[in-house]
Amino acid sequence: MTTADFPIVAPAAPRLFSQHTTARVGGPAGDWIVAENEHDALDVLQAHPLPADSVREAGEDTLLVLGGGSNLLVADAGFGGTVLQLAFSGISAEPVETEAVEITVAAGHDWDAVVAWTVERGLTGLEALSGIPGAAGATPVQNVGAYGAEVSQTLVDARVWDRAEEELVVLSAEQMQFGYRDSVLKRTTVAGSPRYVVLSVRFRLTHRAGEALSAPVRYAELARTLGLDPEAPEDQRRAPLQKVRNAVLQLRAGKGMVLDEQDHDTWSTGSFFTNPIVPASAAAQLPPQAPQFPAGTDDDGEPLVKLSAAWLIDRAGCGRGFGADLVDGRASLSTKHTLAVTNRGDARTEDLLTVARAARDRVRQTFGITLHPEPVLIGCSL
Ligand SMILES: Cc1cc2nc3c(=O)[nH]c(=O)nc-3n(C[C@H](O)[C@H](O)[C@H](O)COP(=O)(O)OP(=O)(O)OC[C@H]3O[C@@H](n4cnc5c(N)ncnc54)[C@H](O)[C@@H]3O)c2cc1C
Structure with missing residues (x-):
């Protein structure tokens, strides 16, 4: 033999x-x-x-x-x-009213390709969400958002497989109970194990005759980049769709938030921490220059305030590039933005977590605020 x-x-x-x-x-x-x-x-x-x-x-x-x-x-x-x-993709569009079009997108379709597709066809609503990596099916999970927009503003519903009831169901936007980087899809995911698996998502976008303008720009930095007055009334804060997409991509690239194989600042999960939402009484203890944004009220009616995790990290002494010395240079905060924990080329998961833990601990020691991770951690913890 x-x-x-x-x-x-x-x-x-x-x-x-x-x-x-x-x-x-x-x-x-x-x-x-x-x-x-x-x-x-x-x-x-x-x-x-x-x-x-x-x-x-x-x-x-x-x-x-x-x-x-x-x-x-x-x-x-x-x-x-x-x-x-x-990994399945596909987009279909259906006019539903004189000025509204609904698009249905398969879960595996690359998200930025979806945004580009809508901008090319003059459909308004997703343009500020340009450049976010990942697949369309994941966007409702954490109510993906950037530059003053969130998918919850245009999402109609999602077709999902419910692993508990073992059936296909359609969850409306209302049923998804969206919040800041949050939804019922995320809240029913335990240690990475999801109850609902999104198979397709449907958005309602605006389509008007003439030059296609964006939704009102809600983010001051983006408005200024576009030459708009951030304080102007909503209707004067619109710009051509492609111009808004280009401006968003340019701003994001400057922060290492558009994937680029050559740029280690983009080897990350994007923002590593969510912006903390704390009672106004806790926010009042922070230095007056700490950025603060109103974020509703808690169950007892106390006003809540959203803080900037990037600002807290920076002012706690963890500037751009922080943490490299802790892991022999294999990982660090991005050299463009303090909110991303990045792989400098040959990092392991534990290296990224070491840098993230150090930043979280310094923020806690300096400001008494606990940062929470945005990415889903599997088999590891912060
Ligand atoms: C450079 C960079 C920039 C980023 N910028 C932003 C930003 O501006 N705003 C923002 O909100 N996020 C941002 N992110 C985070 C990320 O891109 C988004 O959260 C994105 O929606 C994740 O999509 P994904 O397909 O990669 O999800 P994955 O990483 O594959 O999965 C993430 C979680 O969602 C679950 N999931 C994935 N698909 C489905 C599905 N079909 N059904 C049910 N559960 C599912 C997974 O099980 C996992 O728990 C950024 C990330 C990077 C790397």
């Missing part, structure tokens, strides 16, 4: 999260299924009903749903279960 009778076949190398996430860190997965269509995704989902709460809380659900991997940090040891990567 020769080896020709029993050819030696090397086992397929496991897929690594470092090759499928924008921070480019994270170990192997047990099994990796790329669903090229909704039917294949549903087969996998039907085989993975929602486990008991205790299993999910222990981080032992065997299913992880992946879009573009831009808001995900997976442990260096990896994830032993099945990764379901939603």
Whole structure:
């Protein structure tokens, strides 16, 4: 008998999260299924009903749903279960009223390609959300937002697979209970284990005859870049769609917030921390120059205030590039923006977490405010 009778076949190398996430860190997965269509995704989902709460809380659900991997940090040891990567794409549009068009987008469609598609067709509503990495299906999960816009402003509903009831349902925007970087989709995800898996999303956009103008620009820095007066009435804060998209992309690139393989400042999960929302009484203890924005009231009626995590990090002594010395230069805060924790080329997940922990601890020591991570952490914690 020769080896020709029993050819030696090397086992397929496991897929690594470092090759499928924008921070480019994270170990192997047990099994990796790329669903090229909704039917294949549903087969996998039907085989993975929602486990008991205790299993999910222990981080032992065997299913992880992946879009573009831009808001995900997976442990260096990896994830032993099945990764379901939603890779199906497609956009369809339907006029619904004289000046309104609804677009339906498959979960795996690249988000920025969706925005570009709408801008090219003169559809108003998503332009300020240009340049955000990831897939369309993930956008409602944390109510993706930037430059004064959030998907909740235009999202009509999402078709989702409910792993608890094992059925397809349509969740309206109202049912998704959107908040700042939050939704019912996120609140029902436990240790990375989602109850609802988004298969497609529907947005209602505006389409007017003549030159297509943006929605009113709500972000002062963007307004100034476009030559608009940030204090002007809403209707005077509109600009041509493509011009708004270009300005957003330019502003984002200056902060390392547009993916660029050559630029390590973009090897990140974007903002590592959410902007803390605290009672006004706690915000009053901060230095007067700390940026503060009204954020509604709590259940007892006390006013809430949104703070700038980037400002707190910076003023706690963690400037741009902070933390490199803690991990032999493998990771640091971005050299363009203090809110991103970046991989400088050969970082591991633990390096990014070391830098993030140091920044969080300094903010807590200096201001008594606790920062919380924005990305989903799998098999690791801050
Ligand atoms: C450079 C950079 C800039 C960024 N800028 C912004 C920004 O301006 N604003 C902002 O809000 N975010 C920003 N982000 C974060 C990120 O891009 C968004 O949160 C994005 O929507 C994540 O999409 P994704 O497909 O990559 O999700 P993934 O990272 O693949 O997944 C994130 C989480 O969502 C879950 N998930 C993914 N797809 C689905 C689905 N179809 N159904 C149910 N659950 C799902 C995953 O299980 C996981 O828990 C930025 C990230 C980077 C790297």
